[in-house]
Amino acid sequence: HxxxxxxxxxxxxxxxxxxxxxxxxxxxxxxKPSDDPLAAHYIQNISQQQEQLQQYLSSIVLVRNRLENHEVNIANAENFADESK
The missing domain is CATH 1.20.5 (Single alpha-helices involved in coiled-coils or other helix-helix interfaces)
Structure with a gap:
């Protein structure tokens, strides 16, 4: 024994x-998650939050690009209107 x-x-x-x-x-x-289940849970949550933040950042970049494009179109329209006077 x-x-x-x-x-x-x-x-x-x-x-x-x-x-x-x-x-x-x-x-x-x-x-592996069984080494520390609580820490693994927190890590998973942080990873999900990072993914969400990355999606938000990508959306912000897309919106900024569209806004810049619209601003250029407005400026071009203003220039065209000024030239036609």
């Missing part, structure tokens, strides 16, 4: 060492 207990403890320690080596090699604390 004692030998089996020591062997199980060694196996657990080897698994911990292996896990720590994987973390060091990857540079990441979380290798």
């Amino acid at each position: 004692n030998y089996q207990s020591v062997q199980n403890d060694l196996r657990r320690q080897e698994n911990k060492v292996h896990h720590n080596q994987e973390q060091l090699a990857s540079g990441k604390k979380l290798l």
Whole structure:
């Protein structure tokens, strides 16, 4: 019984060492969601928020481009109206 207990403890320690080596090699604390479910949840939320922000930024760029285009069209129309007087 004692030998089996020591062997199980060694196996657990080897698994911990292996896990720590994987973390060091990857540079990441979380290798899989089960490492820290709460942190994984927060990371997922942050990732979703980043995606939303990127979509908002893309929309802003699109709207600015359209606005600039409309401003050019208005300026051209004003110039045309001035020239036709």
